[in-house]
Amino acid sequence: MGKNMKDEFRKKFPKLVQEIGNTGSVRIDAVRTSTKEAEKAAHSVQGYEPTIIDFIRRCESDKEALEVIDFLENRGEVEPGYAKRLRNQLVKRGLRSFGPKKTPGYYEQG
Numbered sequence: 001m002g003k004n005m006k007d008e009f010r011k012k013f014p015k016l017v018q019e020i021g022n023t024g025s026v027r028i029d030a031v032r033t034s035t036k037e038a039e040k041a042a043h044s045v046q047g048y049e050p051t052i053i054d055f056i057r058r059c060e061s062d063k064e065a066l067e068v069i070d071f072l073e074n075r076g077e078v079e080p081g082y083a084k085r086l087r088n089q090l091v092k093r094g095l096r097s098f099g100p101k102k103t104p105g106y107y108e109q110g
Helices: 003-012 014-020 035-043 052-056 062-074 080-093
Strands: none
Touching: 003 014, 052 062, 052 080, 062 080
């Protein structure tokens, strides 16, 4: 956004600019290709049920992640189309595109 556009935005929406401040950014650490999986992750605080993404984030290598995807697809817990998108994401964007590695004690860290 050019300086002129920023100035125009500030003039048109001064309260909004004040609310959001002049600094800040949003860091995106992971990609979700399924709205259903993203919603499960976002809305589960108590009685948390891990998603396939949670299992993938515990993997050490692409090979392990592929095994997880294949296993859950073969059990019918992941739809074939979604499994394919996960494999594509793994190949194109890498293992950590699903989020940082989850280690034992991840949830106890708060």
